[in-house]
């Protein structure tokens with residue numbers, strides 16, 4: 046993607062926060078005085094992120110991903126080219142941060158019915174992200190792929206995640222039974238030196254592997270090989286994604302609420318959360334962007350949902366992310382958002398120019414209730430509905446703000462991802478919590494180990510078995 050300075054400016058994503066303020070919301074909005082009162086938090090949060098950026102020991106290595114991957118990107122592009130030539134299908138095996146990013150980028154930047162297109166109209170192999178261990182899903186994937194013609198990208202930082210490793214065991218067994226060399230059909234994305242995938246790679250005699258750096262946690266890894274390899278296989282311009290991220294990073298280097306959109310969005314959300322807005326709805330008005338909500342839900346929930354500050358003080362903070370899709374969810378959830386409890390902030394993702402316009406032809410001239418639509422486009426319709434919903438929420442005194450993407454492409458998606466990552470890092474710093482750990486997720490992983498008899502978890506297994514035999518039922 047060619048990007049002149051002028052083009053970059055045209056593609057800059059913007060934040061419209063009017064409907065978070067008292068301008069149209071009156072007493073329910075955030076006043077300038079309140080915002081001024083939180084300036085100290087925002088200054089401190091920005092300084093914290095700036096001072097610690099790139100520090101692996103604090104899991105802030107993700108801030109440098111737009112800049113430090115020149116060689117890796119070359120390797121990814123060459124590997125992706127070879128995969129496109131050799132394989133008919135590409136399957137990501139991973140979960141959480143290892144899966145949500147690849148799904149999001151696939152959906153955002155590829156044809157919405159990509160897998161159904163004929164090969165000549167696709168830039169890469171058919172694409173699947175298997176982020177669950179539902180046995181039906183596993184079996185039914187195998188009904189539509191031929192393992193001998195498939196490349197499996199096993200993504201796991203720890204190499205110890207039960208879901209991903211169970212999938213790997215099934216797939217490697219099938220590959221062996223099909224008489225092919227497992228090593229030729231798998232690519233690992235994992236830690237540089239630790240973890241089970243490193244050991245497996247050695248056993249198999251050296252599997253092509255990409256490294257997920259020490260300072261990059263799963264949910265901040267989309268701009269690392271975790272997301273970049275699957276994207277490159279799909280023919281997505283990963284350099285433009287990284288350029289978009291770097292562009293947003295540059296904008297957000299300024300420690301000034303009026304100029305730094307991610308800092309302002311974090312501060313407004315922090316104020317809202319402090320005032321009891323415990324639910325954050327993300328509502329893209331774009332089918333291409335619908336899985337941004339899934340990716341964001343993990344980022345926001347896993348990063349901010351904490352019970353202890355960095356100073357060791359108990360707290361229970363965070364905001365429950367809710368995924369919605371415009372306009373679809375106008376006809377299901379918006380009733381609640383407009384008239385239910387005042388406990389939400391709605392974030393809209395709006396698109397300035399869709400890649401298709403889909404004109405609506407004239408017709409039904411004798412029925413004005415229908416004919417008024419003729420001569421417009423579906424782009425105009427979805428944009429009007431987006432504005433109308435923001436207006437209705439504002440009239441009802443509900444906090445909402447809009448992130449505008451001039452278009453959906455690699456450059457704007459890169460900006461958006463970095464915007465959300467920075468917003469999350471700032472908000473975590475305002476709460477003074479560890480934004481980058483996930484002890485709550487680890488607890489569930491360990492209980493699964495115990496239930497399935499992993500050595501070292503015997504005591505927990507006894508506790509779980511006892512609880513299983515002591516249940517209260519209605520039969």
Ligand code: PA5
Pocket residue numbers: 140141142143200201202203204205206209262263264265347483486
């Ligand atoms: O954000 C995170 O760290 C988690 O969601 C992980 O990505 C997820 O649990 C998978 O872990 P791993 O990459 O070790 O398999």
